[in-house]
Amino acid sequence: MELPIQTPAATEANAADEQRLVAEVLAKDRKATADFVGRCSDWLYSFVRFRLTPRTEMVEDLMQETLLAAWQGLPNFRGDGSLRSWVLGIARHKVEEYYRRSIREMASPEEDSLTKAAETPMLEQQLDLAMRQERVHATLALLPEAYGLALLWRYRDGKSAREMAELTGKTEKAIERLLARARENFRRRWNDAR
């Protein structure tokens, strides 16, 4: 997304405005708090929703957790960066924690062998971008949650299997198996929908 270019003076004014807002929220001023929630909600909504789509039922809970954590952490906000970046940093952590928890809590799947479907070509190159996205989301929505999150983490966010293993406390091998099953499930459902 292209961000509007700000002059140094405008940046300074924004920073001062944010510092004032933070001070008022810390003083528990209800109107300042409303202003804070109004600003943060729009930043958080796109951010969290994008990361949880197609399973968006947790968006509100994660936004609320983020806002409460932000409020509790406001005394540490130094204003070195923008309030938006700071709040989104907390949201990133909350979303990651949710991914970790969901994948960690998934019972280890049976040692079933992967089917031949895994080798079947899946993607139809001729699908246009919007249709593909819609179909990816629709297919993800049909998968067990941990499979969907594992695929998003690996292929949309670019996490390596090793990083995922470290974050979830599973072995790299277990993550690779999880990913293989997630891919197989995804592929099967994708092809079924044809």
Next chain:
Amino acid sequence: MPADFDFEFRSLFSQLKETSEEAADRAPSSLKARLYSALVRKQQENGRLASLDATVASGREICVFEKLVQIAPVGEKAKSPFFCEVCHARVLAENFDSPPIFWPHCPYVEFKGS
């Protein structure tokens, strides 16, 4: 070949990233209302909110109902509770995205237009 699978999925999911992240959707006003109520309740659990006098002194506007409390001859403590808790505007705003509430300077009304 795992590498091919990786490539196939990476290509599919990276397209997801490029376009979806650009869509800066605004949060629904009812969601903002619920988040606001939750945060103020949390603030209250940790001690009194700033009094309405302090809010006015800082240059912020208050709604007509809050104004009635603010000008009443009562102590600071009586001007600190979260009065929206008992207001119909909050209930409507938390449940509808275009609630029929119109009081100037009500945060729930302002969420509607933000």
